[in-house]
Amino acid sequence: MRGRPDMGADETPDGVIIGDDGLARPAWAASDPLMRDYYDTEWGMPVTDERGMFERLTLEAFQSGLSWATILRKRPAFRHAFADFEPDAVARFDDADFDRLMADAAIVRNKLKIRAAIRNAQATIDLRPDGGLADFVWSYRPETTPAPRTMDELPTTSPESVALSKDLKKRGFVFVGPTTMYALMSAIGMVDLHLVDSHRRGTSGIWR
Template identity: 70%
Template sequence: MSPSPDLVVGDDGLGRPLWASKDPLLRAYYDTEWGMPIRDEQGLFERLCLEGFQSGLSWATILRKRPAFRAAFAGFDPDLVAAFDDSDVERLMADAGIVRNRAKILAAIGNARATVALRGTVGEGGGLAELVWSFRPAQPLAPRTHADIPTSSPESVALSKELKRRGFRFVGPTTMFALMEAVGIVDTHLVGSHRRGTSGVWS
């Protein structure tokens, strides 16, 4: 199968999608991180929070602010964030290094509490990670163009519904599909990308 026409071949001879072809930060993120499996609770909680904060903004904005987010949210340790109180909310609203959106900040704290509550529940011994990964689709995707990549899927709709039932917020189907892409549950690397198939999930 020929490479995707939407790939950009870099000066290193490697094919990448347009969004990862120019900005050095996005290029490094694409080359080393995006789409690689994340199966631990803290890692998934961080990504879930950041995807929520990204809603309505560019991922590049969130990625540049990620060090500040990690500092502000105690390394995204769910136990520590779950204990945040009103003073922490005001501290976060005054932190210019992050996205100062009260609804999203409150959602992140609430999602930490929901993450803690998931632990040890029947059928979800692994908590958040096991729950999220249980929505992995049966078949891989093989997009050749950007138009072939959906913005949601039946699995992301179902994951969104289940997380909302568990008390999570800012977890709509489109946001959850982006999460599934980012943590390796679905592979939307374009055909011909040097990253396609590198997650090991679909090999």
């Protein structure tokens, strides 16, 4: 494959960038230290506990329309504001808590997303008799995963994310559209969206 005319000296023809440590990453994870650490240690690694899944689902909803870097920088504040994403605690949030969150400049102050987080906490609790949120989400794991070589090849939805979105809504969840659910699926390793040439490809232990 021929390189692009604007390809940087440390960028491969497939769009990954070779870092000063000799490791290949996509451009979005190659420069910002926070994003680079997130990419190297968290993104695409399995999340199988209820609290962790609720946090990821909530933050993916808050990310809608924003950059993930914005959410990641605010994550410590989100954790503090939302009781470390313990569903039982968030489900008990009342009008005073809502007002507190809307006044908190350290998080994303969007009334619909804040109310969605509280509602989804109760929906998470309601799923426990049927195995819980983590098992519910993982039950939509596809049989195969994409193998993108460039950012242009990255899908944004799948039949499984559409089905997961539909069924979560039936269970009372909101802000769980197919694109948001596909982002969740990639974040927790249900699909491997690391570029083929990335040093992280296949490191989740789920896909080879």
